[in-house]
Amino acid sequence: MSVRYLSCGDTAFTVEFGNEISPQINGQVMALHAAIGEAKAAGGLAGVVETVPTMRSLMVSYDPARATRAELQPQIDALIARGLSADSVGRKVRMPCCYDGEEFAPDLAEVAERTKKTPEQVISAHLGSAFKVYVLGFMPGLAYVAGLDPSLYLSRRSQPRVRVPRSTVAIAMDMTTIYPFESPGGWHLIGRTPLWMFDQRREQPVFLAPGDQLTFERIGRAEFDDIARKVEAGTLDWSELIAP
């Protein structure tokens, strides 16, 4: 496997596995991310601070007072040479989602029209997609989740919305996402989850992690309100949503 090392100054470098988005490439990224984490936990890779996985590359940040790029790069090469299993199995996460009504799904009708489906068929295609979290970024807890059913591919809205409510479920291109905060957004809004992707009261404030396999589960308004109350009160048992 050949990788490219890209310089990010004297405190980081990027290990690039390819210039395309594919499950194989991202699997290798995640495997190196995990391998570096394990090596650090075992007391190795002195000077490495942390790693940022993205779709097709891994940024490795280091402390130039403790290590040099020339020392670290061969150690990364050695980890890659040992073999990266591209089929690392992430957590299985259930994401309850309510697709009902103009408030939660203002773009569902338009998406249906543009993809020549009924709204119910759009929802079925979203529920049937095999989603995987590729990257978190842009804002804390915002996950880029790939694996959308190809029949739902649409480019972003030409006019982004100024205000997208927290926990809105949206699609664009070959991905879906869930807005962790109220923010501007140019994706198509097709539902809402009662879960918060970011809650600083929790010990682990960010819900999703790179590598997670995501399945959406349809819920009605009553169940949405019930879960939302528990999230608000901080009494939801989040572990029920995750299988190892």
Next chain:
Amino acid sequence: MSAGLKVVRAGLFDTLQDLGRIGYTALGMPTAGAMDRIGLTLVNALAGNPPNTAGIEIGVMGPDLLVEADSVRVALVGPLSPSLFESEGAPPKPLETDRSHLLKRGQVLRVGMIDGASTAYLAVSGGFALLPFMGSLSTYSRAGVGGFEGRKLAAGDELPLTLEQAPAAYDRKLGGPFDYGSGPIRVVWGPQDDYFTEAGRQTFVTAEYKVSKEADRMGIRFEGPTIEHAKGADIISDGIGPGAIQVPGAGLPIVLLADRQTVGGYSKIATVASVDLPRLGRLLPGRTVRFTAVTVEEAEALRREQETRLARAIANLQVARPAGGIDLARLYEENLIDGIVYEREAIGR
């Protein structure tokens, strides 16, 4: 009674910062942290704190702080002209910057304006008694986390102190101003220098760029000649390190700093060498800079040399004596008993 510093008048953009929130960028959480790690490290040394203790990063203009503790040792670093109101209605007494000061209950410290830089630092001995968020007290205001209620300081805020009173110690001052360096800002090519034409790269390292008004803790947008792309401005998003210089379609460089997002989709022509990040963290709008390229190895060596000079500056901190010789009262006061008990009555005040 709990000890604190009360913000009686807010500054412009004052936030608590330590050296950053490390270990959560994979989850999309920016590191934040001090824009000028040298300033924060020095101010903590003056206050007798470990370097990663959270202090107040002053943005352009600092607050007025009322001492609500028996005593507190406050250190200031940066081009400030602070003053002290010893009691209500008393005329302000000028204080020196780049040193620590022992303040007493009821006194008000006016931090004031920064002269010729965008950031300066204030630390208190022992630090602030606030709970870290994800291992850090750095304020990241876009998500409303860290520091004091996740935001810049406002009038009425009461910042709790770890220590009820200042530890017995001499006040200290810097041996001299720290040399941040001058000349062009050093950068390392990459990660996407191959997305630009040779002419575009030459423009970047020969032209003069001005700090626009769009400059904050997230980054600095520069004005100047446009940089020509060869393969376009868009990439498949990848990680953004400190000092990454992204060039969107309009061709003008944006240097990303402490509050930068963790990943981004614009091509990055170069990255500021870490030795010069503190200089950028102090730049005011309207200032001009040039960029010059160095290798990774040169950048690493420059950084290590700077760390050595920083350690020397800390080793060479001087005891700050008031003008006119030794302050006997203070010597007496600070040598009292075991250095923990402070008795206002013992020195007849």
